[in-house]
Amino acid sequence: MLGYHRLNILLLVLCLASPLAWSADETGKAAELPPVTITANNPAREVGYHIGDILTRTVTLKVSDQYQILPTSLPIPGNQKRYRNKEQGIEIYASKLSESHRDGQNIYTLELSYQVFTSSIVAKPAALPPEFVKFSGNGKQFQVRIPSWNFRISPLAVYGSVNVSKDMSPLRGPLLISADKHRQTMVAALAILSLSLLGLLYILGNRAWLPRMGGPFARAYREVRKTSADNTGLETAISRLHQAFKQSCGQSVFSADEIIQLKPAFTPLKDDIERFFRLSRAVFFDSAEQGTPDNPNPWLRQFSRRCRDIERGMK
Amino acid sequence: MSDRQLDDWRAQALQLENEVNQVVVGQAGAVRLITTAIFARGHVLLEGDVGVGKTTLLRAFTRGIGGGYQRVEGTIDLMPNDLVYHTYLGDDGRPHVSPGPLLSHGTNLSVFFFNEINRARPQVHSLLLRVMAERTLSAFNREHHFPHMLVFADRNQVEKEETFEIPSAARDRFMMEIPIVVPANIDTMESLIFDTRFHDVDALVDKVAPGILQFDGLNEVAALIQSSIQASPTLRRYTLDLWLATRSPADYGLKVEGVDIKRLVIAGASPRGIAMMMRAARVNAWLNGREAVLPEDIHTVFHETIAHRMVFNPIYEMRRTEIARELLSQTIRTISAA
Structure with a gap:
């Protein structure tokens, strides 16, 4: 019995040793050639x-x-x-x-x-x-x-005609016609249509997105706020307000009475409009003009805001 | 001459205005314009229907200005030499030559009143061209000067028979063409009918105090007004824009209903015309007690100093008055001052 076991162990050792020996032989061969x-x-x-x-x-x-x-x-x-x-x-x-x-x-x-x-x-x-x-x-x-x-x-040309319906391979799946191009065209057309409608709305809305928004005095107020506190800024602010009055009244205007006749909504601002014209005269035409605001720049900002409020229907 | 003297002159000018307004009612605008022309040393042409008071108005001013005054009536057979001299047989039975209306007052002639100017022939208009522009005349082998002379003329545009259209060169010599219309006020109209003081024109004109203004000081004060009333750079730019708009209105977006604006204007205001406009605007500022010209001063005199200088395409000439007024109103409404 003991002899039988020794034989088994010997066989096992031999079995394990033989691949190692083969491997050692291969390694030795590879070592001969430079890698x-x-x-x-x-x-x-x-x-x-x-x-x-x-x-x-x-x-x-x-x-x-x-x-x-x-x-x-x-x-x-x-x-x-x-x-x-x-x-x-x-x-x-x-x-x-x-x-x-x-x-x-x-x-x-x-x-x-x-x-x-x-x-x-x-x-x-x-x-x-x-x-x-x-x-x-x-x-x-x-x-x-x-x-x-x-x-x-690949061949330069397919020989003979190819009938796809006779070549229905389940592995290939159905042949689909691509709709991508049409979908892209539709999306582009819808985008153009939307933009056109928005543009039309903007134009019909007197170039404003909301009623009474973006009027001449709203734009003037934004610009007057940004003007500098020096003389140049003062002249720019007054000119900008003159433009706003011109756009609002549809013509050049030169007095408060003229403005109120054309735009009665400005009646509550009559005194301020008269002061504005006095200031304009003092700055642009006649330095001897009296009755102008002491701090014209802040006063102009306030005046333009009040004009904007009147324009928006506020009293 | 000091500022105080300018103030004194202004007081006299306003007194003259006041006196004339008492005599010729409902014409305050025209009276202010004629006062302006007197102190701007510009000749005045009144235009209006028959019997609206053109002659009365000019006679009243003439009396207030003082100095030598002469008046001629425009007729179809009036010739230039009729203004310079006239010949007659004297008591001695010999022919005599005496100075005509232009020469009779020498240098003291202050107002030469030409009634119904459009009835005179073009030869007479030619003589007036020089007299008005240069205030000189060559006659009897020497030069005659009229340094204080103003020409007041009137015409009616209703009658076309036996009249001669004043050429544009002659119109350009007039500083202003002032339209005289029937007063719109009902009370004024009623008083013109029933108030007997308006029926005797001579007596009416005599109510104006004579010689309110010192006629031979007008040139000096006029020069002082022009030099002392300032025009800011902004106003200069504005005036230039107005002028250019009269020359090429289409470029400035002006529109007149029923008129092809690109074909309308053959010639806009001349440099002399726009300069006269500025002179008148300065005087208007002075009359209003200011030391600088405002856009409103220009607007006050703009129509009357510019409209008659515009040369329109002949197809629009029949509607001249209406188109000129609309075009110039559009100009003022369109051009921004500041």
């Missing part, structure tokens, strides 16, 4: 290539700086790989090598361009073929394989 890191930057899409198209892939090879690439091993432009003595229709169009050195490694960047010289009436699988480049150094020479890259070559 070359291969990175391939391939075209973004794999389909939709036609005859004449040029595909470019960039391959980066990193190797210890004890080894150098052999330029004679690089792919030669014009070459075409054969498979079973038959040309594959993918020809090397250009091959460009650049190199740099960093962190004790030689970095080779190989830019390979291939041109498609084959076509078919149906989509055809193809591949940028594997390439082999050689390195030498440290008394050794070895080659590495740049892996191939698969893609599809």
Whole structure:
């Protein structure tokens, strides 16, 4: 019984040891070849290539700086790989090598361009073929394989007519007619219609969004508030109020009586309007004019606000 | 001449106005305008229907101004030499030449009153062109000067028979063309009918105190008024805008109903015309006791100093008075002063 157990343990040990031994053997083999890191930057899409198209892939090879690439091993432009003595229709169009050195490694960047010289009436699988480049150094020479890259070559034209209804694949799903363009057109038309209606409303509303809003004195009041406290600001404020009276009355006006005759709503402001005209005369025409406000700028702001209130129907 | 003297002159001017207003009722506006013209040294043309008091008004002013006064009646056979001299056979049986209306008072002529000016021929208008513009006349191989002379003229636009339209060059010499209309006030109209003092024009005019103004001092005071009454930069700009609007009204958005505004004006106010307007506005400011011209002073004299200078397309000439009034009113209503 004890012997049987020893046999089992021995078998178990043998079973566990044999893969390790194989692994050690493989590691020893790999250690013989210097490590070359291969990175391939391939075209973004794999389909939709036609005859004449040029595909470019960039391959980066990193190797210890004890080894150098052999330029004679690089792919030669014009070459075409054969498979079973038959040309594959993918020809090397250009091959460009650049190199740099960093962190004790030689970095080779190989830019390979291939041109498609084959076509078919149906989509055809193809591949940028594997390439082999050689390195030498440290008394050794070895080659590495740049892996191939698969893609599809599309036909230039579909042969014969295609009846979609006979090609009802459940995997494909129903064919939908895109309504995006019509939806966008409708949205744009609705937007234009809305803007037009808003514009019409604004125009019919005497260029104001709300009744009695945005009148000449409301605009004048906003501007008068912003005028500076110097003489220029005073002149600007008075001119602005004259404009407002002109717009409100529909003509140039030169006295309080004229304004009240045209706009009786301003009757409560008659005294102030007369003071305003006296101030205007003093500023623009006759400096000897009497009866002007002591602090004209604040007074004008207050006056324009009262005019705006009258304009809005307030007493 | 001091400010005090200006005040004294203003008091005399207002007294003259007052006296004339007692004699010619319901014409206060026209009286103020004629007073303005006297102190602006501008000639005056009165225009109105027959019998509205044009001649009475001018005679009343003439009496108040004082100085030499002459009057001629416009007739179709009046010739320029009739204004300069007249010939007659004297008591001695020999021909004599004596000075005509223009020359008889020499330099003291203060008012030359031309009644019904549109009945005179264009030759007479031509003579007046020079007399009015330069206040000189060449006659008897020498130059005669009338430094104090004002021409008062009147015309009626109702009658077209045997009349001659005053050319625009002659109209331009008049500072003002003042329309005289029947007073609108009912009481005034009634008194004109029933108050007998209005029936005897000579007696009526004699009620105006003679020589209220010192006629030979008017030029001096007029110059002083023009130099002492100020016009601010804003007012200058406003006046310029008004002037340009009379020349190209379409550019300023002016509109007159039933008139193609782009074809209406052939020539707007002349530089002389707008300068006369400004002179009159200054006098108006002075009469109102101000030292600077206001837009209102311009408005007071604007129609009367500008309307008769406008040259319209002939197709609108028949409606001249109405169109000119509307156009100039539009100008004042449209142009902003400040």
